[in-house]
Amino acid sequence: MDALREFILSFGMSLADIEVPAETLYAENRRRIDASTVRRAFVPDPVRVEVEGYPFDLSRVSLPNHPDRPELGERSAAAGPSFYLARRDLAAHVGEEVRLKDLVNVRLAGSVPPGDSSMTATFTSRENRKLPRLQWVGSEAPVSVDLLGLEGEHSRGLAEAALASARPGEVVQFERVGFVRVETEWTPGSQPIWTVFGHP
Secondary structure (H helix, E strand, O other): OHHHHHHHHOOOOOOOOOOOOHHHHHHHHHHHHHHHOOEEOEEEOEEEEEEEOOOHHHOEEEEEOOOOOHHHOEEEEEOOOEEEEEHHHHHHOOOOEEEEOOOOEEEEOOOOOOOOOOEEEEEEEOOOOOOOEEOEEEOOOOEEEEEEOOOOOEEEEEEOHHHHHOOOOOEEEEOOOEEEEEOOOOOOOOOOEEEEEEEO
16 A cells, blocks of 8 residues: 555646556555565476486575575575476477576477476586576475466466465565465465466
């Protein structure tokens, strides 16, 4: 509500009709919540990817809860050799070398399988190079998520296990998706976790 109040007050006193893009409201809200909102990995329409030659010592990794706020701590996340990646990301980069965000580089197979079939990729290096970055969720104990969009549409996906500790009403940022709120009527411990998209 504070963000909405500031948004309205920013118009000033005028009798003229004013048109303001929604992005202005989103920016005000983002300014207020970004610094205290933890990040979580979420993959819509997931496809399982098996990475050949994946380093055995990277089965779990520590990731920051916020890229700029070390005081918000870290969480332990399951990593490879099996991952879930978004079907649309895979379709956009088939056959290419990509970076699994904050982790390793892999080369994707030449086609995305239909349905629930898995696909393969090959580990190439750990070096943080300028490659397309894809969001991932480790295949160990991911949580199912139902995301309600702005137009009332529901999309399903998988999130990292750390999301399971969220509380009803809590706001988190799904990395590379946007800010979402855990539905207040969601029963903790149940799946899917109900979330509502707020804004990018």
